[in-house]
Amino acid sequence: MAQQPRTKPAPPATPESPPGKQNGQPTGPLAPPPAPTAVAPAEPSRRRHGRSPAILAILLVLLLATAAWWIGAGRPAPTQLLPWPWQEPAGPLxxxxxxEADEILVGSEIAGRIVSLVQEGQPVQADQILAQLDDSLIQIQIRQANVAARQQLEVQLEHYRLRSPIDGVVMRVPMHVGEVVSPGQTVAAVADLxxxxxxxxxxxxxxxxxxxxxxxxxxxxxxxxxxxxxxxxxxxxxxxxxxxxxxxxxxxxxxxxxxxxxxxxxxxxxxxxxxxxxxxxxx
Missing domain, CATH: 2.40.30.170 (Efflux pump adaptor protein, beta barrel domain)
Known part of the structure; x- marks a missing residue:
């Protein structure tokens, strides 16, 4: 004889909640207000990261404005390296x-008294007489000498006339008219200026x-x-x-x-x- 399949017994019936309550909590006008839901605070790290780009942008704008002001005022930018005082730019020496003037000293080969003399600062030409010595004695000898002796005396006569060797200007005259010059002593200095x-x-x-x-x-x-x-x-x-x-x-x-x-x-x-x-x- 075939057996009948067993059926699972039905769960016991739950008693219905009385009116005005649901899940054991009162409902309706007498129910308390729902508890406020707590909001989790934002993480500080995220708040700081959100402000950093704005701060960097402001600093960059300030830096660019400062550099522009320096350049506009004719001053080097803050990042420009200035040379040290001893690092001066190279230039011509x-x-x-x-x-000074190259002076030529004119002196006498013989002793004699000066009877005429040029002035300091006077322009002169080559072979111009600068000083004349007293030649009265040799002039008498020339007049009394014969032809051969006269030629020799005329050569000696030239020593009484001190001439300029160049075109130039008389720079110094250490002697005076009337003074006696010695052999080798300077009478005048001449220079080409x-x-x-x-x-x-x-x-x-x-x-x-x-x-x-x-x-x-x-x-x-x-x-x-x-x-x-x-x-x-x-x-x-x-x-x-x-x-x-x-x-x-x-x-x-x-x-x-x-x-x-x-x-x-x-x-x-x-x-x-x-x-x-x-x-x-x-x-």
Whole structure:
């Protein structure tokens, strides 16, 4: 006889909640208000990260504005590196000195009394008489001598006339009319002022920038807007201290080399004794 399948018993019926309650909680007008839902605070790290781009943008704008102000005011940007005081830009070498004239000393070969004499600063030409010695005695001898003796005396007569060897200017006259000059004593000094001599003093560390034949531009205080051409003619082989009449006291304590320069002076504007600055040029 076939067996009937077993059926699962039905669960017991749950008693219905009384009116006004649901899940054991009162409902309706008497029910309490629902509890507020707590909101989790935002993470601090996220809040900081959100502000960083804005702060960086503001700082960048301020930095750019500051740089623009500096550049507009003619000042270097804050990021520009300024050179140290001793790192001056390289430029042409400049040295100082004093203009001088090449004087030719005119003296007497014999003793005699001066009866005429040129004045200091007087222009003279070559073979012009600078001083005349008293020749009255030899003139008498010439008149009394025969032909052969007269020729010899006329040669001696020329020693009583002191002549200029060049065209130039009388620079110094150490004698006076009426004085007796001795053999070899200087009566006058003559110089050609169309070209002058300048001895500029160069520090040892700068001597490599100077060479013989190098062109030079010379300036002097009386003519600040003019330059006078020159050329290096020689360099002293021995170092010396800067002369007292050149540069400052501290500069005079340096060892320097004298550089000889020939300066053209066709208009005669330059005078011996003038301080001058020499700028050494590249050929």
């Amino acid at each position: 400049v040295a100082s000195g004093t203009l 169309s070209s002058l001599k300048l001895t500029a003093y160069v520090l040892e560390r700068d001597l490599g920038q100077v060479r013989v034949g190098q062109p030079v531009a010379v300036t002097v205080d009386p003519f600040p807007d003019r330059t006078f051409p020159g050329v290096v003619t020689g360099i002293n082989q021995r170092a010396e201290f800067t002369p007292r009449n050149v540069q400052t006291r501290s500069d005079r304590l340096n060892l320097v080399f004298g550089v000889r320069i020939r300066v053209e002076n066709p208009e005669g504007l330059l005078k011996p004794g003038m301080p001058a600055d020499a700028t050494f040029l590249e050929p």
